[in-house]
Amino acid sequence: DAGITQSPRHKVTETGTPVTLRCHQTENHRYMYWYRQDPGHGLRLIHYSYGVKDTDKGEVSDGYSVSRSKTEDFLLTLESATSSQTSVYFCAISWAHEQYFGPGTRLTVT
Amino acid sequence: DAKTTQPTSMDCAEGRAANLPCNHSTISGNEYVYWYRQIHSQGPQYIIHGLKNNETNEMASLIITEDRKSSTLILPHATLRDTAVYYCIVSGPSGTYKYIFGTGTRLKVLA
Numbered sequence: 179d180a181g182i183t184q185s186p187r188h189k190v191t192e193t194g195t196p197v198t199l200r201c202h203q204t205e206n207h208r209y210m211y212w213y214r215q216d217p218g219h220g221l222r223l224i225h226y227s228y229g230v231k232d233t234d235k236g237e238v239s240d241g242y243s244v245s246r247s248k249t250e251d252f253l254l255t256l257e258s259a260t261s262s263q264t265s266v267y268f269c270a271i272s273w274a275h276e277q278y279f280g281p282g283t284r285l286t287v288t
Numbered sequence: 289d290a291k292t293t294q295p296t297s298m299d300c301a302e303g304r305a306a307n308l309p310c311n312h313s314t315i316s317g318n319e320y321v322y323w324y325r326q327i328h329s330q331g332p333q334y335i336i337h338g339l340k341n342n343e344t345n346e347m348a349s350l351i352i353t354e355d356r357k358s359s360t361l362i363l364p365h366a367t368l369r370d371t372a373v374y375y376c377i378v379s380g381p382s383g384t385y386k387y388i389f390g391t392g393t394r395l396k397v398l399a
Contacts, residue, residue: 209384209385213389218391219391220373220375220389220390220391220392221332221387221389222389223386223387223388226384226386228384234384236386237388266329268331268332270331272384272385275320275322275337275385276334276337277324277332277334277385277387278331278334279330279331279332279333280331281330281331282329282330282331
């Protein structure tokens, strides 16, 4: 258990509304990641962070922004949610060649 | 980062060894091979990783060919709890570990 929590665990929102997902870790790890997973697909990297205020894009970053003002928190924001962003979102940290994943947030955009 | 190719699905009898292959023919010399698995809708779980040499831990063994273009994950005595999607990932040593997951192999362990 790498001490990773995600909130909320489930959310239903309407198209066009802003949504923020939170990832919290208790171990002070430097690297944090946001992935999304759609049915029948593996995880796809959205954004990652390599330190406070240091973030970079992954392979599917359009429509998403992130912020990391504290080591322990990595926020993922959908500025204006669309139905194509309905997905399961996983946060992860990496440590010594291993990534540890949170329990996931199931987001439905109606 | 190099891409990987895995079979879509495999079956294995309970108690037998499960051998999951992965092709990574474009792997670079400094890239590692990682294996993760995902059970139901949980977050992926790290299994093992390697660079050149074969590796073994309490969960599995990783066999990497000499040319490093393919590898095999071995679960020595598969149980029903090993039913999962297994992902083979190749990633560089940059420290950021930006994984490309692919669709993985769905392993079903049969009673």
